[in-house]
Amino acid sequence: MVAAALSKSLGSQHISIRLVESEAIGTVGVGEATIPHIKYFNRLAGIDENEFLRNTSATFKLGIEFVNWRNIGDSYVHPFGPYGIDMQGVHFHHTWLRQKQKGTAKPVDEFSLPGLAAKAGKFQHPRPDLKSSPMATMDYAYQFDAALYGQLMRKVAQERGVKRTEGKIVKVKQNTENQNIESIELENGALISGDLFIDCSGFKGLLIEQTLKTGYEDWSHYLPCDRAVTRLSERLEELPPYTRATAKEAGWQWRIPLQSRTGNGYVYSSQFLSDDEALASLNKDLDTPAIAEAKLLRFKTGIRKKTWNKNVVAIxxxxxxxxxxxxxxxxxxxxxIARLMTNWPDKSFNQPDIDYFNRKTQTEYEQVRDFLILHYCATKRNDSPFWDYCRTMDIPKSLEERIAIYKENARLYREDLELFSSVSWFAVFNGQNIEPKRYHPLADILDDEKLEIRMAELLRATKRCVEVMPSHEQYLKDLCASK
Ligand SMILES: Cc1cc2nc3c(=O)[nH]c(=O)nc-3n(C[C@H](O)[C@H](O)[C@H](O)COP(=O)(O)OP(=O)(O)OC[C@H]3O[C@@H](n4cnc5c(N)ncnc54)[C@H](O)[C@@H]3O)c2cc1C
Structure with a gap:
């Protein structure tokens, strides 16, 4: 992805980009579900959507269904796109909460076009031209084979002049004065020198950690899952346009439907579950027969103390x-990648720019971290030691404050350009059954009768849109067949 994007944006006239990969080491081999922003990246990288769908076995994704997170037997969808429409200048959820407090509200999922379409197995592209329709504001992402996506990116990068070298890096040479990286040495003795090194070597962080000893901020006390056992299974008969995340005894299991197969994995905490138990549980809960051996992955949640250190950027x-x-x-x-392009250095490596990059990266990770923690800490489950830990653990102050504000008056403040919108935060707050005491006073402006009429109209319009949508399966088949 880095090579594909940089070769498009920076061109190969002024800079020379080298890509070093090792088939012998391989990639982590997982990573199939995405969020809507990937569409912008694909556009930036110059990838045609139909070609992408065909080449990566991709399906469309309208959201994530969370099963058993609040209590066993409960489920909710985090949809890609708003619920209803904002009224009187306040977010829709305030209006819905007003109706809920009156006792007349329908479940909020019924106001979400992507949520309803996901559960109905339907999909079509949004229609921004239909201004007052829910079709205008729904959004989508993809589920795809990450290895095939990697190959597509490699092909695009090479077509734009990136030189790829197959080989294992065995030595790294640093400048004796400033410790910047000067070159890397491959197993066959070849030396590759450069001004800027982008470390995409996976968990081990070959340059950022093994060479520069940058250090790691460990967040596993907030997010205690540290392993995943994964296994591919046969494709689902009707492809659902959503990812499913089912909470289990000591973590959660994903199900990601692709055109060719289904991705599955149990993310769990090794403090609370053995590897054998995790594998047995994963196997038991597969929806289709397994087609490959299981794989075990270990990880530690957190972030490098600096993701840009000297002339190395870790991505x-x-x-x-x-x-x-x-x-x-x-x-x-x-x-x-976008941040790196904004802060693209010259050979002086201006430290304030690097500090800014690191600060922004840290904030972005912390905001996502808080959003993830909310799913765990807002549980009501008390059926296992893992859930007892999650329900009662300390949480970051930043999240504590958000929860306190939401519980009081349902307000959701989006910190500068944070990734998840107020709709996403609401989906999880409400899905996890966190009840605010009040809602925004401006949601009271509409009189009762008008409110009921408008809400009923919204429900009807949303339902009607789902009815006329084609099935996801057929829509995808048609797109993949067309040029
Ligand atoms: C359990 C799990 C589930 C995930 N699910 C999702 C998901 O659903 N959605 C999502 O967005 N992300 C997901 N991810 C994350 C996603 O898999 C990664 O972000 C993505 O695959 C990118 O990985 P990477 O390129 O950083 O590392 P890797 O895939 O590990 O690639 C490292 C590269 O460096 C090369 N390399 C390493 N050492 C050397 C060396 N010495 N010499 C030469 N080359 C070397 C390797 O050959 C390889 O090409 C998941 C991750 C895990 C662990």
Whole structure:
């Protein structure tokens, strides 16, 4: 992704980009679900959507269904797109909360077009031209085979002049005065020198950690899951346009439907569950027969103390890790690329720019971290030691404040350019059954009768849009068949 994006934006006339990868080491081999922002990245990288769908076995994604997170037997959808429409200058959820307090509200999921379409197995592209329709504001992402996506990115990068070298890096040479990296040495003795090194070497952080010893901020006390056992299974008969995340005894299990197969994985905490128990539980809960052996992955949630250190920028798993509960890792890579382009250095490596980059990266990770923690700490589950820990653990002050404000008057403040919108925060607050005492006073402006009429109209319009949408399965088939 880095090579594809930089070669598009910076061109190959002024800078020379080298990509070093090792087939022998391979990639982490997971990472299939995304959030809507990936569309912008694909556009920036010059990827045609139909070609992308065909080449990566992709499906559309309208949100994530969270099952058993509040209590066993409960479920809710975090949809990509708003509920209803904002009225009287306040977010829709305030109006809905007013109706709820009156006792006349329908479940909020019924006001979400992407949420309803997801559960009905339907999809079509949004229609921004239909100004007053829910079709105008719905959004979507993709679920795809990350290995195939990587190959597509590699092809695009190479077509734009990036030189790829296959080989294992065995030595790193640093400048003796300033410790900047000067070159890397491959197993066959080849030396590759450079001005700027982008470390995308995965969890080990070959340059950022093994060479520069940058250090890691460990967040596993907030997010105690530290392992995942993953297994591919046969494709689902009707492809659902959403990811499912089911909370289990000591973590949660994902189900990600692709055109060719289904991705599954149990993310769990090794303090509370053994690897054998996790594998047995994953196998038991597969919806389709397994088609590959299971894989075990270990990780530590957190972030490098600096993701840019000297002339090394760490991107991807080398920079940090947040579990895939909200499918954010690929986005964090794409966002780091955008930030790197904004702060593109010259050879002087201006330290204030680097400090700014690091500060922004840290804030972005912390905001996503808080959003993930909310899913765990707002549980009512008390059926296992894992959930007892999550329900009672300390949480960051930043999240504590958000929860306190929401509980008081349902307000959701979006900190500068934070990734998740107030709609996403509301979906999880409400999905986890956190009840605010009050709502925004401006939601009272509409009189009762008008309120009921407007809400009923919204419900009807949303339902009607779902009825006329084609099935996701058919829509995808048609798109993949067309050029
Ligand atoms: C359990 C789990 C589930 C996930 N699910 C999602 C998800 O649903 N959505 C999402 O957005 N993200 C997800 N992710 C994250 C996602 O998988 C990664 O962000 C993504 O795959 C990028 O990984 P990477 O390129 O940083 O590292 P890797 O995939 O590990 O790639 C490292 C690269 O460095 C090369 N390399 C390493 N060492 C050397 C060396 N010595 N010499 C030469 N080359 C070397 C390797 O060959 C490889 O090409 C998940 C992660 C995990 C662990």
């Amino acid at each position: 991807g798993l080398a920079a940090g890790f947040l579990e895939p509960l909200e499918s954010t890792s690929i986005h964090l890579i794409q966002s780091a």
